Amino acid sequence: MNNWSSLFQFTPDELVAIRLSLKVSIWAVGTSLPLGVFIALVLARGRFWGREFLHVCVHLPLILPPVVTGYVLLLLFGRNGPIGRLLWETTGFVFAFRWTGAALASAVVAFPLMVRAIRLSIEAVDRRLEDAAGTLGASPSWVFATVTLPLILPGIIAGAIIAFARSLGEFGATITFVSNIPGETQTLPTAIYTFTQVPGGDAGALRLTLVSVAISAAALFLSEFMARRVARRVTGL
Amino acid sequence: MNLEVDVCHRLGTFTLEARFTTNGGLTALFGHSGSGKTSVVNIIGGLLRPDRGRVVVNGRVLVDTALGVFIPMHSRRIGYIFQEPRLFPHLTVRQNLLYGRWFTPASERREHFAHIVDLLGIDSLLERGTAMLSGGEKQRVAIGRTLLASPHLLLMDEPLAALDEARKAEILPYIERLRDESRVPIVYVSHSVNEVTRLASSMVLLSDGRVVATGTVQEIMGRLDLVSTGASYDPGAVLEMRVSAHDDTYELTTLRSVAGELRVPRIDLGIGTPLRVRIRARDVILALKPPEALSALNLLSGKIAEISPLNGPIVDTRIDLNGEMLLARVTRFTLDRLGLVPGQVVYAIIKTVAIDHRSLAHVRPMPSDMNVDEIDL
Numbered sequence: 001m002n003n004w005s006s007l008f009q010f011t012p013d014e015l016v017a018i019r020l021s022l023k024v025s026i027w028a029v030g031t032s033l034p035l036g037v038f039i040a041l042v043l044a045r046g047r048f049w050g051r052e053f054l055h056v057c058v059h060l061p062l063i064l065p066p067v068v069t070g071y072v073l074l075l076l077f078g079r080n081g082p083i084g085r086l087l088w089e090t091t092g093f094v095f096a097f098r099w100t101g102a103a104l105a106s107a108v109v110a111f112p113l114m115v116r117a118i119r120l121s122i123e124a125v126d127r128r129l130e131d132a133a134g135t136l137g138a139s140p141s142w143v144f145a146t147v148t149l150p151l152i153l154p155g156i157i158a159g160a161i162i163a164f165a166r167s168l169g170e171f172g173a174t175i176t177f178v179s180n181i182p183g184e185t186q187t188l189p190t191a192i193y194t195f196t197q198v199p200g201g202d203a204g205a206l207r208l209t210l211v212s213v214a215i216s217a218a219a220l221f222l223s224e225f226m227a228r229r230v231a232r233r234v235t236g237l
Numbered sequence: 238m239n240l241e242v243d244v245c246h247r248l249g250t251f252t253l254e255a256r257f258t259t260n261g262g263l264t265a266l267f268g269h270s271g272s273g274k275t276s277v278v279n280i281i282g283g284l285l286r287p288d289r290g291r292v293v294v295n296g297r298v299l300v301d302t303a304l305g306v307f308i309p310m311h312s313r314r315i316g317y318i319f320q321e322p323r324l325f326p327h328l329t330v331r332q333n334l335l336y337g338r339w340f341t342p343a344s345e346r347r348e349h350f351a352h353i354v355d356l357l358g359i360d361s362l363l364e365r366g367t368a369m370l371s372g373g374e375k376q377r378v379a380i381g382r383t384l385l386a387s388p389h390l391l392l393m394d395e396p397l398a399a400l401d402e403a404r405k406a407e408i409l410p411y412i413e414r415l416r417d418e419s420r421v422p423i424v425y426v427s428h429s430v431n432e433v434t435r436l437a438s439s440m441v442l443l444s445d446g447r448v449v450a451t452g453t454v455q456e457i458m459g460r461l462d463l464v465s466t467g468a469s470y471d472p473g474a475v476l477e478m479r480v481s482a483h484d485d486t487y488e489l490t491t492l493r494s495v496a497g498e499l500r501v502p503r504i505d506l507g508i509g510t511p512l513r514v515r516i517r518a519r520d521v522i523l524a525l526k527p528p529e530a531l532s533a534l535n536l537l538s539g540k541i542a543e544i545s546p547l548n549g550p551i552v553d554t555r556i557d558l559n560g561e562m563l564l565a566r567v568t569r570f571t572l573d574r575l576g577l578v579p580g581q582v583v584y585a586i587i588k589t590v591a592i593d594h595r596s597l598a599h600v601r602p603m604p605s606d607m608n609v610d611e612i613d614l
Contacts, residue, residue: 128323131284134310135317136386137340142311146336150327233327 014204016183017191018211024099024187025167028106029114029160036111036159037152040118061173062112070176073105077177101178102185106167114163121155122148154230161223165216188212238422240264240390244280244290244300253277253287253446262438263416263423265454273446274426278392281424282317283310294390311340316388316421320395322375324367330378331363337386347387348419356418357381357411373404377411384419391415391423397432412436434458434475434515435598458515459562461545461555472553473517474564480510489534489589496558497537501592513598518553518566520591524584525575535587539563541579544572556585 010018043055061069077084077095087093095101125148133143171189178185180194192208195201243256253273266274279285281292283299286307292300294315299308316337324333334354338346354360357377362370370378376396383391396412397405409432416423416436427433433440433454440457442450450457457463459474481493488503492512499514506512527536539558552572556563563585567577577583 126323128319128321129325131310132317132319132323133325133336135282135284135313135315136337136382137311137314138336139309139311142340147325147327 021187024102027103028167032107036114044122059112066172070173073177105173106170110163110166114159117159121152241293244287246287265433265437265440266426268443272443316383316391318393322379373407394426496561515596518564521565522586537585
């Protein structure tokens with residue numbers, strides 16, 4: 001009995017890791033979503049030179065070992081990296097060894113999954129509906145806002161949820177790029193990893209594992225629920 | 238209202254070279270599939286940018302490739318009713334109907350929501366989603382949605398082609414009301430002779446991307462030289478007639494025009510109502526003398542005006558009935574046996590039962606300013 005009640009006694013460090021993980025994932029998804037929709041549109045509909053190159057670039061983090069992605073981020077966005085230094089000198093903004101860097105790593109790794117889900121929903125849109133909207137007086141941006149966007153909403157939700165889940169699980173790129181600093185860059189996976197490396201850390205690892213499972217399951221349920229609601233709406237029932 | 242089209246466009250190996258003008262009413266773009274009808278309306282509507290040419294509606298230049306003018310489709314104020322209804326699945330029927338209206342400047346909203354809903358009989362559908370509507374209901378909603386955008390010109394690309402006969406019969410009266418009650422000119426694409434006869438005030442005949450002829454329905458349908466160019470359609474002339482009497486005992490209606498009298502199965506229309514009757518060439522029998530003891534009720538006399546070129550077993554003849562034209566299809570053997578030659582007086586026999594509801598069209602009197610310019614190619 002004593003064991004069970006102590007299982008859910010979170011230590012302050014653990015609570016910080018949970019909160020940080022949620023924060024990192026929400027920021028990662030929230031900031032990359034508009035870009036994800038844009039890139040998905042470009043990949044689904046754009047006909048331009050270099051489209052294949054863009055496709056490969058976006059999807060590279062999906063197949064690269066996450067450690068490689070993390071190292072490339074460190075080279076580019078580290079304090080001595082070309083982009084990292086420019087950002088530091090012009091705006092004072094830092095990614096390296098900060099939670100913002102963890103969010104960047106998560107976003108980059110989850111981005112291909114997000115783009116793929118959104119792109120598939122864009123390709124499924126009946127473009128004849130967009131022509132119909134155009135003949136009814138809607139300019140291209142209004143057509144996008146009133147026809148395309150509502151129709152791809154289930155895809156956007158699915159893309160956001162899968163990216164959120166992937167961000168939550170991000171380990172390799174995060175630990176390589178921003179390390180494993182409690183309170184700053186220690187997220188759920190890196191915290192679990194730390195627990196497994198120290199004697200007597202089993203209880204903490206189990207606690208955080210259960211939390212991970214709970215958050216992921218909740219996200220999936222939410223996405224199913226949302227997707228079904230939106231799908232009912234967009235199929236005209 | 239005036240529409241001027243003069244465009245050239247290449248699509249793969251197909252070349253479209255269309256030039257015509259129309260003034261108001263319902264203009265049918267007629268021709269078989271692949272003749273370029275849809276490309277023409279797509280160019281008028283702005284869905285297709287022609288390689289060369291001009292499109293002018295009511296003096297407003299929409300396309301002029303020489304001057305580099307191309308008004309995008311959303312600024313053209315041209316309604317387009319497609320073969321499929323293309324309703325927005327994420328909106329209710331009411332929201333669909335109001336979609337185009339929302340983009341129309343308030344001062345230019347001519348059509349009243351309640352009036353259109355009433356005209357199309359879609360009152361009970363307003364709060365429904367679009368998925369459960371029948372094909373005919375969807376197409377009526379699509380028509381209403383387009384009308385509520387108060388277009389200056391209405392394009393209809395085979396709006397009935399995707400519907401079965403029952404649904405077609407459901408929609409046709411609404412299109413007729415539209416033609417007669419709203420002042421919006423309509424360009425109607427079709428390959429159905431029945432639809433064109435029933436709806437069109439004038440027609441443009443397209444074949445292989447070229448305009449073969451333009452004119453009134455009677456003119457085009459009564460021209461022998463177009464029987465072959467008009468391709469595989471079942472030739473038949475169109476007569477403008479009026480209801481002159483009803484026979485209650487035998488349930489027949491008599492129609493009259495300068496061509497003579499026709500008795501047809503009873504039609505419930507008042508005396509004097511103008512009607513358009515299409516008589517298929519193959520339903521006409523020719524005789525040199527008025528026949529006796531014959532079951533067919535309709536006998537019209539006239540003169541042979543023209544005989545089609547004598548090749549193959551079948552010959553089409555054009556018969557002048559006091560100025561109205563009738564086409565009759567006979568065998569070449571008959572032609573020789575009876576010794577039919579242009580100028581000869583003949584009697585055309587038409588079975589009453591060959592004229593059914595599909596051969597008849599209720600038309601309003603032609604507006605006096607209606608005319609279609611003939612274009613030489």
